[in-house]
Structures are given as C-alpha cells and as structure tokens.
Amino acid sequence: MKYGAIIIGAGPAGLFAANELADSLKVLVIDKKSIVGGAGAVTDGKLNLSTKIGMDLDELKLSEEEAKKLIRVIDKIFLENGADPTLSGTNLEEVNKLVKKAAKHDVELISAEQRHMGSDSTHKIMKSFKNKLESKGIEFMLNTEVVKIKKNEDAFFVSNGKEVFKSKYLLVCPGRSGAYWFRAQAKELGIATLYGPIDVGVRVEIPAEVYDPITNILYDPKFKLETRCHRDKVRTFCTNPRGRVRIERDQEYKLINGDALKKMKTDNTNFALLYTISLTEPMGDTTEFARAIITYMSQMGKGKPLVQRWGDLERGRRSKIETFFDKNCGYNKLKPTLEVGSQVCPADLSLGYAGRIIDNIKETITVLDRIVEGIAHPSTLLYAPEIKFYDTKYPTSKDLETSVKNLFVAGDGAGKSRGIVGAALTGILAAHGIKKK
Ligand SMILES: Cc1cc2nc3c(=O)[nH]c(=O)nc-3n(C[C@H](O)[C@H](O)[C@H](O)COP(=O)(O)OP(=O)(O)OC[C@H]3O[C@@H](n4cnc5c(N)ncnc54)[C@H](O)[C@@H]3O)c2cc1C
Known part of the structure; x- marks a missing residue:
C-alpha cells in the first residue's frame, strides 16, 4: 500500500495530525483548495489558548491537564511559524473586574489568553507550517476534491473522480465546508452519526x-x-x-x-x-x-x-x-x-x-x-x-476512531471542535490514535 494514512482536509486539524504522523507513517494530505490551512488560513486567526473555548473536554474524554499540554504544543508551533508573540487576556486584575461586572447581570464572561494572527498573516503562517511538513516527508495534493470514499477489510480507497488513492488508515477533517459532503459519505460507509446542536x-x-x-x-x-x-x-x-x-x-x-x-x-x-x-x-x-x-x-x-x-x-x-x-x-x-x-x-x-x-x-x-x-x-x-455547522456528531473512541475500524475524524466538520486551536488539538488526538495501532 502506498500510503499508511490519508488525511482529507488540510485545515488546522489535518495539518497538526500530519505533523504528529510524520515520523511513523507515509502520509498523503488531500485538499480541494489551492492553499493549506483550510478555513483557518483565510480567517482572522485568533488563537484561543483555553480549554474552555473551541472544544468540549467531555466530548473529547480529555482531562484539563492533557488538553492544556496539547494547547501549549499547538501555540509553540504557531509561534515557530511566525505568529505574533503578543498575548491578550493576561491582565488578570482587569479581566476579573470585567468578569464581576458581567456577573452582576447574570452573564458569564469566559476569559482566556488569546493570540491574534490576522487575516493578512494567517495564510503565511500556514504555508510555513506546510513547508516544514514537506521537509519531514508529508505529501500534499492540493486542488483535489475527494468525491468518494470506499473501503474493504484492509484499506480505504479515496477517489477524486479520476484517480484512486489507497491507505491503511483514513483521517477525515473536512471542516464546515465539507461537513455536508462527509455526512453523505459516512452514511454510505455505515459510520454511526448523531444530530448535535x-x-x-x-x-x-x-x-x-x-x-x-x-x-x-x-x-x-x-x-x-x-x-x-x-x-x-x-x-x-x-x-x-x-x-x-x-x-x-x-x-x-x-x-x-x-x-x-x-x-x-x-x-x-x-x-x-x-x-x-x-x-x-x-x-x-x-x-x-x-x-x-x-x-x-x-x-x-x-x-x-x-x-x-x-x-x-x-x-x-x-x-x-x-x-x-x-x-x-x-x-x-x-x-x-x-x-x-x-x-x-x-x-x-x-x-x-x-x-x-x-x-x-x-x-x-x-x-x-x-x-x-x-x-x-x-x-x-x-x-x-x-x-x-458543527452539528453532525460522530460517536468515536477517545482516539477519535469512528464506528468504522481505522477511520478517524477530527476538527469542526466532524463536530469535534469549534475553532483553530480545538481543531488542531483533535487532529493531534486522532494522529495519536492512529500511531497506537
Ligand atoms: C471568516 C472566518 C473567520 C474565522 N475566525 C476564526 C478565528 O479567529 N479563530 C478561530 O479559532 N477560528 C476561526 N474560524 C474558524 C476556524 O477557521 C475553524 O474552526 C478551523 O479552521 C477548523 O479547522 P478544520 O481543520 O476542522 O477545518 P477547515 O479549516 O475548514 O479545513 C477543512 C479543509 O478540508 C477541505 N475539504 C473539505 N472537503 C473536502 C473534500 N471533499 N476533498 C478535499 N478537501 C476537502 C477544505 O477545503 C478545507 O481546506 C473562522 C472561520 C471563518 C470562516
């Protein structure tokens, strides 16, 4: 088999998963866009460095400490690739005053340390990350839309309508833009799904x-x-x-x-x-x-x-x-x-x-x-x-493996995250799951 793992979607979930898998498997990342970073590449790029934002620890079956450790790893990678080191939300005295003011009106204010990359920089940071991944041996196939996923006992077959790519493990991180498409694929593959909020x-x-x-x-x-x-x-x-x-x-x-x-x-x-x-x-x-x-x-x-x-x-x-x-x-x-x-x-x-x-x-x-x-x-x-749209939920193991063996999901499109850091974190979790196999 040419690839150990294929990752569909080069958003934050797909990129951080590829990074984790680089030293153990031959990995192909496929994306329909011409640039990597997914929705995360063309966005404002606010990094919410908190376990309370963009992820649900109960859904991910993750402890606060485990999540914090991963968030630190993610932040470090963004910094290494050029993110602005300035942090917001660090003036705790002022933050607490706001929290108290909001509480007086029965409103909860969730505070977090935040980093802003900016729409004019985020795509450059993602590009730099892609270059590093390529130097570690990760292959990218951009401008390639996956239209169909098939499987047999031992492998997955991913088709763009012209070519078919085969791998032992499949990680699907289609983001919100690919969520509807994946929902239909999941149905055909027999993956269990639930409706979320x-x-x-x-x-x-x-x-x-x-x-x-x-x-x-x-x-x-x-x-x-x-x-x-x-x-x-x-x-x-x-x-x-x-x-x-x-x-x-x-x-x-x-x-x-x-x-x-x-x-x-x-x-x-x-x-x-x-x-x-x-x-x-x-x-x-x-x-x-x-x-x-x-x-x-x-x-x-x-x-x-x-x-x-x-x-x-x-x-x-x-x-x-x-x-x-x-x-x-x-x-x-x-x-x-x-x-x-x-x-x-x-x-x-x-x-x-x-x-x-x-x-x-x-x-x-x-x-x-x-x-x-x-x-x-x-x-x-x-x-x-x-x-x-993060509403279709895929019941998974702690390693984000779906009800179909060796098929993993991560990121917003699978209802596992709601933001760049959360998506990246779930990509890492799925990669850990694949590595454990
Ligand atoms: C305008 C805007 C502003 C935002 N601002 C912020 C922000 O400031 N902070 C924050 O944390 N979050 C922000 N977000 C949300 C953030 O971008 C997402 O949470 C994050 O990118 C999700 O990562 P992901 O990897 O799950 O999916 P995505 O980043 O969406 O990546 C999924 C990738 O899969 C590809 N794909 C989908 N289907 C297929 C297919 N069939 N074949 C091939 N490729 C496919 C897509 O092209 C895409 O590149 C913003 C989103 C938008 C749209």
Whole structure:
C-alpha cells in the first residue's frame, strides 16, 4: 500500500495530525483548495489558548491537564511559524473586574489568553507550517476534491473522480465546508452519526470605540447567558476588534462571518451573537433546519445576506436603503464595513428568523448594553444569516476512531471542535490514535 494514512482536509486539524504522523507513517494530505490551512488560513486567526473555548473536554474524554499540554504544543508551533508573540487576556486584575461586572447581570464572561494572527498573516503562517511538513516527508495534493470514499477489510480507497488513492488508515477533517459532503459519505460507509446542536444568530457591528474598553483587555470576549424569555443559551463568539464583516466565500450558501487584519484597521468592531439550538423528534436534523433558514433568507435578499439596523428591529420595521443612513434615527453614526445594496440587502430579520431566535437576540443585546454601554444604539448593525455547522456528531473512541475500524475524524466538520486551536488539538488526538495501532 502506498500510503499508511490519508488525511482529507488540510485545515488546522489535518495539518497538526500530519505533523504528529510524520515520523511513523507515509502520509498523503488531500485538499480541494489551492492553499493549506483550510478555513483557518483565510480567517482572522485568533488563537484561543483555553480549554474552555473551541472544544468540549467531555466530548473529547480529555482531562484539563492533557488538553492544556496539547494547547501549549499547538501555540509553540504557531509561534515557530511566525505568529505574533503578543498575548491578550493576561491582565488578570482587569479581566476579573470585567468578569464581576458581567456577573452582576447574570452573564458569564469566559476569559482566556488569546493570540491574534490576522487575516493578512494567517495564510503565511500556514504555508510555513506546510513547508516544514514537506521537509519531514508529508505529501500534499492540493486542488483535489475527494468525491468518494470506499473501503474493504484492509484499506480505504479515496477517489477524486479520476484517480484512486489507497491507505491503511483514513483521517477525515473536512471542516464546515465539507461537513455536508462527509455526512453523505459516512452514511454510505455505515459510520454511526448523531444530530448535535447548531448555532444560529447574527453578526453585530458597532463603532470600535464602544467595545475598545473590553477588547483592549480581552481580544475576543466570550459573554454567555441564559435568556429569560426562553431559557436558551446565547453567547458572543469571534470578536474582531477594528475588523470587517465578511461573506464566507467557500460555502454553497452565502453566510456572514467576520475578521480583522493585523496591519489595516477599520473604525468598527464586530462579533457573532449565537443561539445554540437543539432539536428533537420529529425534526432532529439540525443541518436541514439551518439549510432551510439559509435558503429562505437568501430568497429574501435575492441571493445576498441581510442587514438591519437595531433601531429598525426594535421598532418592528424593515431596514430600507432610503433610510439606512437617516440622521434623525442616528443611523449616520455607523458606516457598515460591507456595502449596503451591492453586498448585503437591507431587510427585516424578524421575517427571516423564527420568533424565538429574534427574542433571544433582542434580549441579549439589551443585556449586553448594560455591560458595554452603546451596544444597543439604534445604528448598531445586525447581519444574517450567521450559522455555524458543527452539528453532525460522530460517536468515536477517545482516539477519535469512528464506528468504522481505522477511520478517524477530527476538527469542526466532524463536530469535534469549534475553532483553530480545538481543531488542531483533535487532529493531534486522532494522529495519536492512529500511531497506537
Ligand atoms: C471568516 C472566518 C473567520 C474565522 N475566525 C476564526 C478565528 O479567529 N479563530 C478561530 O479559532 N477560528 C476561526 N474560524 C474558524 C476556524 O477557521 C475553524 O474552526 C478551523 O479552521 C477548523 O479547522 P478544520 O481543520 O476542522 O477545518 P477547515 O479549516 O475548514 O479545513 C477543512 C479543509 O478540508 C477541505 N475539504 C473539505 N472537503 C473536502 C473534500 N471533499 N476533498 C478535499 N478537501 C476537502 C477544505 O477545503 C478545507 O481546506 C473562522 C472561520 C471563518 C470562516
């Protein structure tokens, strides 16, 4: 057999797995993109160096100490490949003041040490990592989309429609962009799957000076609360101080996201506000639920994502292009980083999202405004759909081996992580599992 292991997906999960396997197996990493790093390569590159963010230790059956050790290894590799050594979240006195202030409003603030690579640097850091892996003998095949996975008793056969590659072990780390594809493959391969919760919400954009007092202490503050209206869990996620709202490019649908550059800063800060939805019978399939929302919103915006001023949402009005910058409403105080009209469509989010989602968003913004005064200014911008697909779960062993022998999964696309560090950590765990065999 030519390869000991094939890794599908050269995102953080795939790259860190390849690094662990380099000294013991002949490894091929396949990715449909022309560059490595996955979603992690084109993103803001915030490294959340905490066991409380981007991973679930219970799901991973991992102790706090084991996870911390791996996070240190991951951080070291990012630093060796050029990540900025500056750390945020280290001023514990200031962090604790914020934690206490949030607690007064029944909001939990999760603090963590964070490193920001920046969208203009992350891809270079990933490229440097790839060069090191190649020098250790790892083979890469980019611009190659795997369309089919087959197996027999001893091997896996991975096909791109033209060629077939054979290996003893298979590690699938398809990220969110490949999650739907892998779900179909998993079904055919007989891999056990479960429906997990999905995160649905909006991206909030505000003037940077409103959030500076917080983001100067914690680059990506994670506020978490349980809403009184529905007793649902809502949290802030992926804050980009002085960053840009973005439309995710490699998705079948247009989804909202955000990032920040290291060198060029904007006057705005954005963050996601996400509500975690679990569904039960008869509609347990959270992926299909979210896809239906996206399809509907896409129709509303004629193919464009939607945007609404907070002032309009509060008053139950649609945002319109004619009044989008209306001085009388205070809307001239905040200029969106996306072009209204050509990139995003002014709309009424309460027509696109179900009432429960809107209730949760409204309550959370109102509560956050008590901690960060100014969030609930009428000019505040809300973009949608912002949806995170990590919802199909694959029951695995501690080594991330699925119910199919020798087939391992890692990263966001397998519901094992929610971020770069978490994905990298699960890649290492899967590689350890393969090595043990
Ligand atoms: C705009 C944006 C900003 C973000 N900002 C941050 C941040 O600041 N901090 C953070 O921690 N996280 C951030 N994230 C999330 C982060 O990028 C992901 O959590 C992380 O990249 C997941 O790693 P992964 O290896 O699981 O998957 P990915 O990075 O998604 O990699 C999966 C790879 O698999 C490939 N693939 C999928 N299917 C196939 C197939 N059939 N054949 C071949 N290749 C395939 C894809 O092309 C991709 O390269 C951001 C994401 C986005 C989109």
